[in-house]
Amino acid sequence: MPVHPGRHIFPTAAGFLFMRNEVCQLLRDALASLIRQGVLPASADIPIQLERARKAGYGDYASNLAMVLAKRAGLKPRDLAEQLCANFPASSLVVRSEVAGPGFINLFLAADAYQQLPVQIRTQGEAYGTSSNGAGQRVMVEFVSANPTGPLHVGHGRGAAYGDALARVLRAAGYDALSEYYINDAGRQMDILALSVWLRYLELSGETVSFPPAAYQGDYVFDIAATLHREDSEKYRSDATALLSSLPDDDDQALDTLISRARSVLGDPGFVRVHTLASETLVADIRADLTSFGVEYQTWYSERSLIDSGAVQRAIDDLKEGDFLYQDGDAWWFRSSNFGDEKDRVVLRANGNHTYFATDIAYHRDKVARGFDHVINIWGADHHGYIKRVKASLSALGIDQASLTVLLVQFAILYRGGEKVSMSTRSGDFVTLRELCEDVGRDAARFFYALRKPDQHMDFDLDLAKSQSSDNPVYYVQYAHARICSVFRQLDEKGIQINLAEANHGLLIEPRESDLLHKLSRYPEIVESAARAYEPHQVAYYLRELANDFHTYYNAHPFIAAEPDLRLARLSLIDAVRQVLANALALLGVTAPERM
RNA sequence: GCGCCCGUAGCUCAGCUGGAUAGAGCGCUGCCCUCCGGAGGCAGAGGUCAGGGGUUCGAAUCCCUUCGGGCGCGCCA
Numbered sequence: 001m002p003v004h005p006g007r008h009i010f011p012t013a014a015g016f017l018f019m020r021n022e023v024c025q026l027l028r029d030a031l032a033s034l035i036r037q038g039v040l041p042a043s044a045d046i047p048i049q050l051e052r053a054r055k056a057g058y059g060d061y062a063s064n065l066a067m068v069l070a071k072r073a074g075l076k077p078r079d080l081a082e083q084l085c086a087n088f089p090a091s092s093l094v095v096r097s098e099v100a101g102p103g104f105i106n107l108f109l110a111a112d113a114y115q116q117l118p119v120q121i122r123t124q125g126e127a128y129g130t131s132s133n134g135a136g137q138r139v140m141v142e143f144v145s146a147n148p149t150g151p152l153h154v155g156h157g158r159g160a161a162y163g164d165a166l167a168r169v170l171r172a173a174g175y176d177a178l179s180e181y182y183i184n185d186a187g188r189q190m191d192i193l194a195l196s197v198w199l200r201y202l203e204l205s206g207e208t209v210s211f212p213p214a215a216y217q218g219d220y221v222f223d224i225a226a227t228l229h230r231e232d233s234e235k236y237r238s239d240a241t242a243l244l245s246s247l248p249d250d251d252d253q254a255l256d257t258l259i260s261r262a263r264s265v266l267g268d269p270g271f272v273r274v275h276t277l278a279s280e281t282l283v284a285d286i287r288a289d290l291t292s293f294g295v296e297y298q299t300w301y302s303e304r305s306l307i308d309s310g311a312v313q314r315a316i317d318d319l320k321e322g323d324f325l326y327q328d329g330d331a332w333w334f335r336s337s338n339f340g341d342e343k344d345r346v347v348l349r350a351n352g353n354h355t356y357f358a359t360d361i362a363y364h365r366d367k368v369a370r371g372f373d374h375v376i377n378i379w380g381a382d383h384h385g386y387i388k389r390v391k392a393s394l395s396a397l398g399i400d401q402a403s404l405t406v407l408l409v410q411f412a413i414l415y416r417g418g419e420k421v422s423m424s425t426r427s428g429d430f431v432t433l434r435e436l437c438e439d440v441g442r443d444a445a446r447f448f449y450a451l452r453k454p455d456q457h458m459d460f461d462l463d464l465a466k467s468q469s470s471d472n473p474v475y476y477v478q479y480a481h482a483r484i485c486s487v488f489r490q491l492d493e494k495g496i497q498i499n500l501a502e503a504n505h506g507l508l509i510e511p512r513e514s515d516l517l518h519k520l521s522r523y524p525e526i527v528e529s530a531a532r533a534y535e536p537h538q539v540a541y542y543l544r545e546l547a548n549d550f551h552t553y554y555n556a557h558p559f560i561a562a563e564p565d566l567r568l569a570r571l572s573l574i575d576a577v578r579q580v581l582a583n584a585l586a587l588l589g590v591t592a593p594e595r596m
Numbered sequence: 597g598c599g600c601c602c603g604u605a606g607c608u609c610a611g612c613u614g615g616a617u618a619g620a621g622c623g624c625u626g627c628c629c630u631c632c633g634g635a636g637g638c639a640g641a642g643g644u645c646a647g648g649g650g651u652u653c654g655a656a657u658c659c660c661u662u663c664g665g666g667c668g669c670g671c672c673a
Contacts, residue, residue: 054612064615067653077653101616102654147673189673252672331671342599342669349671356673384600385668410601411666451621452609457602457666464608464622471622475635487632494632529612541610544620548637555628555637596635 033087059106067103077103114517115505118576129527134175141167143378145182148282149193152433161449163378164295165536173531180299185279191259194275200225207240214251294589315362324396339392361393377406412460439466443590447474450540450588480547484578485594503572512553
C-alpha cells in the first residue's frame with residue numbers, strides 16, 4: 001500500500017486546497033487505470049468535478065465524474081462509478097470510497113486529516129478564513145449614498161449592512177476594497193431642504209409662515225433652523241408674507257419659485273450659508289448613524305466637488321466633442337440609445353441646470369480614473385432603470401462597461417403591528433436607522449439584514465426585530481461565542497492550568513467532533529464563495545450552522561469534567577470554534593461578546 | 597403596454613450557479629440538566645418548489661408561456 005511520506009496536512013493556509021488537489025489526483029489516477037483497461041476512451045479533457053459533500057453521510061468529498069462520463073463509456077453511471085471505486089488508488093488520505101445515489105462517488109478522508117485544524121486556526125487567529133484570491137485587486141464599493149436631506153431610515157439600513165459586509169468579505173478574500181459614500185450635496189432636493197430650513201428659521205424669527213406641504217417636514221429641519229437662528233440671529237429675516245404670496249398652484253412649481261425668491265432675498269452668500277449648514281449638519285448625522293451601525297467608510301465623496309472642480313463640465317465637453325450629445329428643445333441629450341438604453345437622456349436642461357445624470361457621468365468616470373480595477377455600486381431596486389444610461393456613458397467616454405457592476409438591493413416592506421408602514425422622507429413619517437439601533441441594538445439589526453440576500457424582497461417586522469427575544473438568530477450565534485468564553489472563565493476560576501499547544505487532537509473521535517472540524521474546515525471556502533458571488537449572507541448562514549454544531553456538541557459532551565488529555569483536546573477544539581465565530585461575525589459587522 | 601427583481605412548509609427565509617430523500621428559524625407536539633450559561637439540545641408533524649410546456653442521464657435551479665406580487669419607464673432625484 002503506497003503511502004505518502006512527507007505529506008503535511010495543513011502546512012499553510014492552503015492546506016485544504018492542497019488536500020483537495022491530492023484527492024483530485026487520486027481520481028485522475030483511477031480514470032487513467034480505466035483508460036488503460038479500455039473501459040474508457042482516452043480523452044483530452046476530462047473535467048474533474050469535486051465538491052464538498054453536502055451531507056455528513058456523504059463523506060467529505062463527492063464527485064459526479066461517473067455520471068458525466070457514463071455516456072462516453074457506454075455504461076450506466078452507477079456501474080462506471082463502481083469501476084472507478086475499484087480502481088481507486090490506495091491512499092493514506094482517502095480511506096474509503098463508495099457509490100451512492102444515481103452514481104456519485106463519495107470519498108471519506110482519514111480522521112487525522114482534520115485533526116490539526118485547531119492548531120492551524122489558533123496559529124492564524126483572525127487571519128483564518130482570509131485568502132489571497134482577490135490578488136490585491138483594487139475594488140470600490142459605493143453604497144447608501146442617500147441624499148443628505150434627512151436622517152437615514154431603516155430602508156437605508158439594508159444597503160448599509162449589505163455594502164459594509166460585502167466590503168469586509170472582499171477584503172477577507174484578498175481584495176483591496178474601499179468603501180465610499182457619494183454625498184449628493186448639490187441639486188434641487190438640497191435646494192428644497194435649504195428652503196425648508198430657512199422657512200422654519202423665519203418662523204423662529206417671529207414671521208408667520210404657511211409651510212409648503214411639499215417641503216421637508218421633519219423635526220430635524222427645526223433643529224437646523226434653530227442652529228441658524230442661534231448662530232446668526234436675525235441676519236436672514238425677511239417678510240414672509242411677501243415671500244409666500246402669489247405662488248403657482250402646482251406644489252413643485254411653487255417650490256421652485258420659492259427657491260429662486262430665497263436666492264434673491266438672501267443673496268448668494270446667504271443662500272449658500274443656509275444650504276451648507278443644512279448639508280453639513282445632515283452629513284454629520286448620517287455619518288454618526290452609520291458609525292453607530294458599525295459601518296465605516298474610507299472616503300466621503302462630494303457631488304458639489306465634482307461641479308466645483310469642473311469635472312462635470314469636462315465630462316459634458318468631452319461627450320460633445322465625441323458627438324455623443326445633441327441639442328433638442330433647448331436641452332442637451334446624451335445618445336444613450338446608441339449603447340443599449342431605451343432612449344436618450346437629458347444631461348443639460350433647457351433652464352441651464354444639469355441633471356443628476358450629468359454629475360453621475362463625471363462621478364463614475366472619476367471613480368475609474370482613480371485606478372480601481374473594479375467599481376461596485378449598490379443601489380436601491382428603484383434605480384435599476386438607471387443602470388443602462390450610466391454604463392452607456394462609460395462606453396462613450398472610452399471606458400469598459402464591465403468595470404462597473406451595479407448590485408440592486410430590493411426594498412424591505414416594513415410591518416408594525418401587522419400593518420404595512422409607509423415611508424416618506426418628505427413627510428417626515430419614517431422609522432430612522434438610529435431608532436432601530438437604539439431599540440434593537442446594532443448587532444441584531446446588522447444580523448437581521450445579513451440573513452437576507454439582497455435581491456430577495458424582504459418583510460421587515462419591526463415588532464419582531466425590536467422584541468430582543470430569542471427569535472432573533474444573532475443571539476443564538478453570539479451565545480455560542482459567549483458560552484465558549486464562559487467555559488474558559490470557569491477553567492480559570494477552578495484554577496485549572498492548560499496549555500492548548502499540548503493538545504492531542506487524535507482524541508477527537510466523536511461524530512460531533514468530526515462534524516465540528518468538518519464545519520471549521522469549510523469556513524475559508526465560505527468566505528471565498530461569499531466574495532465571488534457578492535453574497536455576505538452566506539457567512540450569516542454558515543454562522544448559524546457552526547453555532548448549532550457547537551450547541552449540540554456542548555449538550556452532548558463535557559469539556560471541563562473530561563479526563564485531562566481529552567479535556568485539553570476538546571478545549572482546543574472549542575477554542576478554534578470561538579475564533580471562527582469571531583472571525584465570521586466580524587465580517588458582518590457584528591460583535592462577538594464574551595458574556596451576555 | 598415595455599423592462600428589471602421575485603414567487604420554495606402556516607409565517608420569515610436558505611438551497612453552494614444542473615445533482616442524491618428540497619433545508620433552517622419562528623410557530624405547533626413530545627422529550628432532555630445530581631455536569632461547563634436552558635438565549636441551549638433531541639425528536640415529530642408540516643411541501644404539487646405559483647401553474648403548464650421544453651432542454652437531458654438528472655430541473656426549485658436553464659429556456660418558453662400563463663398567473664400573481666414589487667419596482668422602474670420625466671428637461672425628478
